[in-house]
Amino acid sequence: MSIIESITLTLALVYSISLLYWSGKKWGAVAAGGLLVGSLITTLYWPLWLALVVAVICLGVANRYQNELIKGEVRSNTLRDVIQHLLALSMLLVGIQFAANAAMLKLGITPWLMRPDVGDAFLPIAGGIEIKAILTLGIWDQNHPAAAVMLTAVLLTGLLCKRAFCGWACPLGLAGEYLYKLRKRFIKRELLPPIWLDWPLRMLKYLLLGGLFYIIFTMPTASIPHYLNGNYHKIADLKMALFFITPGLVTLMGFGIILGLAAWRRQGFCRYICPYGALLGLLSFLSPFxxxxxxxxxxxxxxxxxxxxxxxxxxxxxxxxxxxxxxxxxxxxxxxxxxxxxxxxxxxxxxxxxxxLSARGLTIMLLLLLFIVPLIAYVSGFWVSQTPTEIRMYLIQHLGSIGH
Ligand code: SF4
Ligand code: SF4
Known part of the structure; x- marks a missing residue:
């Protein structure tokens, strides 16, 4: 687990524990605190200890100047903004670290910056195949285990608290919000589509989700081990990065449509295109809240x-x-x-x-789900990729020619 992952995870959990304490759920705070400290003692991984010190200092300083925020006694809009911006900042740093690690591999330099495993969250198909492998064959992937872990954590949020992940945590949703606000500065009018067009557009994301399901469910169970041990899967994250860094004409047009939708109407990307949003939307029907x-x-x-x-x-x-x-x-x-x-x-x-569930309660539930699942996975050895650096360094030189 890289330092930025360790700090984000520990800060989120320490903040959740603080919110539990201030909302009177003292036993909840003790249980979550015990799990965190127990994990730190079990792993004895110094970045997590360093992160704990950083988190306690940050919360101590914030408690002095933003006491109400630490207690979660602010308006829900403020709480949501803070959570969403901090998580987006963390993902930005993760992205930079990932890019630096990949650049060093490409140059043939042994990376001194770790690959942040949480980046595997952007591999939903790999995550889905890995979960299928766990359920049908009892096999845990060793190359991108974090993909299955993050997919599980996000699915749990959908089951328990509707699409709170989209509204409170997703960095793409936040970027879309800024794009929409930028468009509104120049064109003030709301540009809502008529209802007869809105409904089929909303179904687009379910079509995309259907495509992802098709790939995952039609892969024969017997060929899953072969896929998980193949070169394509070993560098699926680098392939994904390459797709975004060197887009073709069709991809560029796709990006244009996505950006246009996000600017056109509020939550346009989440509403019409995002397959994650579609999946969480389906699960949200089961949410008790x-x-x-x-x-x-x-x-x-x-x-x-x-x-x-x-x-x-x-x-x-x-x-x-x-x-x-x-x-x-x-x-x-x-x-x-x-x-x-x-x-x-x-x-x-x-x-x-x-x-x-108050805004504070929702924050606690969301942060605990999103961060305790990865922590347990890390302690159990199902978080860090086991793909040797030399193999990634070799494969990145042949990225263009490696297929399924
Ligand atoms: S719930 Fe009722 S009182 Fe509250 S904003 Fe809606 S319509 Fe008004
Ligand atoms: S109905 Fe749902 S999406 Fe709309 S404002 Fe309320 S919580 Fe947000």
Whole structure:
């Protein structure tokens, strides 16, 4: 685990423990803290210890100047912004480290910067095939184990807290938000497609997801070991990077469409193209937590007033004020509707039997799912790639000619 991975993981877990403590879940804080310290003692991996020191210092300093943030007692929009920007910064640093490692390999220099394994999160097909291998053959991939681990962690977030990963953690979603804001500076008007066009466009991401499923499910189980031990899989991450660095005309056109969609309408990329969003959208139907509107407290039913502040705040264009609970696969659990609601208790993210999850609670759940799963995987030896550096260095010289 590289230093930037160690710092992000430890900071996220220490912050979750702090939030658990301040929200009165002291036993939860003790359990999460015990798991973290236990993992550090088990591995005795110095970057994790260094990261723990950095995390404690960061939280101590933040506690002095941003006490409410450390306690999670800020508005949900602020909390979400902080989490999303910090995770995006971490992914940016991971990307730079990955590029530096690959450049050194290409130049024939033994890299002094580690390859950050979390980059395997961008290999969803490999992750899907690896999970299939674990379930059907009991084989754990040794080349990109982090792909299966990250896919599992993200899927768990979808099962438990809808598309909170998209709304609170995804760096691409954040980049799309900035692109949309940039477009709005020049063209103020909302450019929403008519409903008859919006629906088929939304189905595009499910088509792409269907394509990914097709590749994963139609691969014969017997040929999975051959694929996992093949040269293509060993450098699937470098192949992916090459795809983005040296795009052909069709790829460039694809990028243009993606950027255009993101600028055209808010969450355009998430809504129309992202297969991860589609997968999480499907899982989100199973999530026990949903945005629920209490007709007992909502100003519409309780006071007979006209109010649609929640609907106007929703970036996904969901008509919140007309529904008792939001089932939509487009809901990213961003809580903007809850934040915009003038009536306390009218809107919450809760289960059917009334268990409510505040923005702080959602932050804890999301961070624990996203970071405890990789920590357990790391301690169990299923995180770090075992592909020897010499093999990657050799294969990167022949990147263009290596196929499936
Ligand atoms: S319904 Fe609420 S939580 Fe869901 S996307 Fe809209 S604003 Fe966000
Ligand atoms: S913003 Fe609150 S009070 Fe207004 S319609 Fe939505 S839930 Fe009801």
């Amino acid at each position: 949903k945005i629920r509107r209490s007709t007992q407290h909502c100003l519409i039913e309780s006071k007979g007033m006209n109010c649609d502040k929640c609907t106007r705040a929703c970036p996904a264009g969901i008509s919140v004020h007309t529904q008792a609970h939001i089932r939509s696969d487009e809901c990213q659990a961003c809580m903007r509707c809850v934040s915009a609601c003038p009536k306390q208790q009218a809107l919450h993210f809760s289960t059917r039997n009334g268990i409510k």
